[in-house]
Amino acid sequence: MMNIKDRFPLAGWSVSGAERNTDAQILYLTDGLLKERLLFNSNFIENEIRGDKRIVLFVDEVHERSINIDLCLALIARLLTEQPSLRLKLKVIISSATLDKSVPNLFRQIPQLKFDQYQMPFSQTLHKVEKIYRPKENILDVVQELCRKRQRHDQILCFVSSVTDVYQYCNLLDKLSHGIVIAHPLVQSQSASEQQRCIEHGTIFFSTTVAETSLTFPLLKYVVDTGTINVSIYDPKAKQTTLKEVPASESTIKQRLGRLGRTNPGEYHALYDSKMERRTYPKPHVCQSNLIDVEFSLRRSFLDNGLSHLKKFLPDPPEPTLIEAAIEELERLGK
Incomplete structure (x- = not known):
């Protein structure tokens, strides 16, 4: 017999190639699918707000400024600008730990749009985090040092600039320790379940930007940060895209530092010069x-x-x- 929860599910989800309970009151979907719906279904919003119904679009992790996220913001702003009647039934919530002022300014300039901005009154962590600068030190030397002083279940998270670096450092650490110290790679191409298995069974991780916000480390004690990031830059004259290593932005550094201090005190080991010039926010893709x-x-x-x-x-x-x-x-x- 079908119960009321099965007939009227509270939440559903949709990703590329799979979905469940898409008619639920709350629908989780990727920024890519939200973009597709805004682009190719002209009645997407209208169908959801028939009668007395209202809709809330909650766009999270906006600080990543991917092309999909920026297009979603643009398409939502276009709707609110060109169809003023939607403003009464459509609420947009934009969430991010760090955010360039250009995003709120986009919506602030829409005429007669009710706009509110909430900022956390403080940015202190629950537990103390010590920041230690160690410019030009070798990341593997630092990791091995932390392995010797950590408690048994303490986790170490290392941020490097590329997927190649992730796997290279994992392999090198295995060889240097003769298989005693095992590091796990965390990269964007892994499934969420694969990433979660790594976190549940591992204590040392090498990661790209994927671990900055979307993953939770219950026993994280140390973060080791190279302070760099790889970005794809397109040259319209040469008609080619090149991968370039650049200093991570201040907001990216803040995201990495913010992984610590949630469940216990931690240490942030910065393998870069504290005086290095950085962008305040990453350049939008x-x-x-x-x-x-x-x-x-x-x-x-x-x-x-x-x-x-x-x-x-x-x-x-x-x-x-x-x-x-x-x-x-x-x-x-x-x-």
Whole structure:
């Protein structure tokens, strides 16, 4: 016999290729699927707010500033600007531990839109975190040192700039310790269940940016940070994308430091110069990527218009040369 929870589920989810209870009151979905619904279903919001119904769009981890997240923000801002009647039935919540002011400014400038901004009154951690600068020290030497002084179940999380570095350091640590010290890789391509298994059974981890916010380490005691990050940068003149290692932004460093101090005191070991010049926030991906796929998606959507139109709704619009390069390439391909 079907119970009321089965007939009226509270929450459902949807990811690429799989979904469950999509008619539930609360639906969790990826930023990519939210973008697709906003782009290719012109009645997406209207269908959800028929009668007295209202809808809340909760967009989390906005600080990542991926192309999908920025497009979601732009499409939501466009709806609220061009369809004022939606403002009474649509509530948008934007959440992030750190956030560039360009994002709230995007919505603040929409006429007659009720706008509220809440900031945490303090940023102290529950437990004390000691910050230790160790510029130019070898990351494997530091990890082995921490292994010797840690308690049995203390976890060590190391941030490096690339997937290649993640696997390389895991292998090198295994060889240096003759198989006694085992490190686990954490990268974006792993499934959530695989990442969770690593965290449950491991104590030493090498990770890219994936561990900055989306993963929880119950016994984390040490963070070792190289202070760098790999970014893909597109050159519209050369028509090629290169991977470049750059200093992580101040907000990224803050995210990494913030992994500590939640369940017990911790130590943050910075393998970089404290005086190194950094951006306050990471540069949005839409401002440094090849935009041909974005331009193509916008043109075949119900908007029937490209970035030249949508850019005014982006928190940080890309340079005209990036948009022009995408348009020229599409025209060359006959799209």
